[in-house]
Amino acid sequence: MEISDLRVALFSGNYNYVRDGANQALNRLSGYLLNQGAKVRIYSPKSKTPAFPSIGKVVGVPAIPFPGRGEYRVPLGIPWWVQRDLKEFGANMFHISSPEFLGHRAVTLARRWDIPVVASVHTRFETYFRYYNMAFLEPFVEAMIRRLYRRCDAIFAPSESMAQVLREQRMSYDVGIWSRGVETEIFSPAKRDMAWRRSIGIADDEPLICFIGRVVMEKGLDVFAESMDALHRRGVKARVVVIGEGPAREWFTTRLGEDAIFIGFQRGEDLARAIASSDMLLNPSVTETFGNVTLEAMACGLPVVAARATGSLSLVEDNVTGRLIRPGASESFALALQYYCQDLEARTAAGAAGRAVSERYSWDAVNHALVEGYLRIIRHREMGGHPINRPR
Template structure:
């Protein structure tokens, strides 16, 4: 069995209406599958003006805006129209990418028909409540996630560290890796543009600390801004460059009034911005991989990151960057100060990071998931079944 025999029903809570690393990875996956001769059908919420065109055939799932975060939508489940489409498509494997109502209904639909199921894990949903004063809910959400993922034949994580966390949390007995790739043409040190930096008012000798990502509190914006303010108090010369947009942008701009806020960027513009930084600061603990970290590494940037899933699999502490205890403001500032004041240390770490980033190619990582699909289908054919219910 190879990719040409696959008929994949892919369910996503956000396939293309808001751009993020997870749905861009899913679109790249679908593009790869189609090039290999597989049949793919995507089921996800849609909007009139999505962030980018969908790759492949996209069927619209009914949804509602999330209260307080209207840019995101909650898919409500499988409508009669989607059920008819699924029956006509006749998938031989189901891939769910979000533990939302649509994902739950998709799992139930597949299990009722004896179809194998794979879930991809893209973020640490259980950590989100802590950023909104609801940390007491984390054990409940973790239990709900366990119930969801234990209904699947297998789950895949984007990094070794995230896979180990999922095993420790007893999410599933079959945990594989579907990592992320890098576009080496876009993210490359040759994209650095000193003239463009000067146009932003940044002197050549001023170290630039970069942030790349959606501007939401769960990305650690408070830790980032507190660490930068401590650098300022110490008199460390630097400039902050922020690439991205989101609902917390005004809050972030008020905290960092001297920073350059460039908004959302993509393609060559994003590559130029990242390569024109001198280091990446990623204090988030919610990532399961950290696409922006890999992109920065490909541009020969050292990364200062929280010691958390995702970053631990990419950043080698003291070699390609620094891993700091989450929330340790003073230690984050110490690491940033070192890279701001010691150009040799910064360049050594950046060069080491570039060597590691060269290992990641999209076709290789997507083929690994194809291999997982084929393995799970064969296991089902031999009579192996997913667990019927979560184990405490």
């Protein structure tokens, strides 16, 4: 089988409702498949006002708003008319992108129709409950996710560190890597703009620490704020720029105080300019499986101070491209930030090392690796092989 023979049915819980790293990766995958002559169709709740233009045809599935988070949707299943569309499309590979109800139903359908099915892992959903005082649910959620992934032919992690976590959690016997890419011609140190910094009230000699991403509690907003408090107690006069939007913005604005500048959601050249015009990235989150924003910051020549967690472990080399800090250790985060705030030479060296690492990641290369995984699984099935996650 060749790439052009692939007919991929991609299942997503909110494909074009939210412009996050996961959905943009899926959109790029769809574009790569189409450019290679393959066919792809996306099955997802469909927005009348999509957050970004979709590449590939999107077939809507019924859904309801997620309670308290209206920007997300809860799919209600795969009704008969969607199943008919799947049959007419002639999918020979199912790909689920999140462990929610639509993903479970797609895996059940794939097994019934004897179609190979894979899952890509984009975030550590089981860890979200820590941020909402429901950590007791984590083992239950992990068990539910394991049941889903063990029914797939294979799962794909975005980094080796996340793949190792999945192996330790016994999520699958076949764990591949589907990394993430970055457009180094857009995200570049050359996009640094001192005039733009001045326009938002940052002096040339003021260290600027950036937060990038959805402004939600599970991104470690509490640790970020505590780290900035600890930095200020050390007498370091640094400023914060928050690049992104989200339901916790009001809380974050109040918590960070007047030293923080919120510039909202940015994209493309504007996003690259904002990142490159900062001096370092602080990423205390433990929920990422890769860290798209970390890679973008490295491409822009910024040192990264990140939690020693999945994703960052595979991108950040401690004391070379930044610092890896024990999750939640706000004093240690502050000490690392102080070092880069006060040592321009170290900051420049770490940024240059990060830029060199980012140049290894191209979207075509990482998407090709996933497609090779598709073909391997299909050939294994055609030769009479059985998915190793399932009993014969």
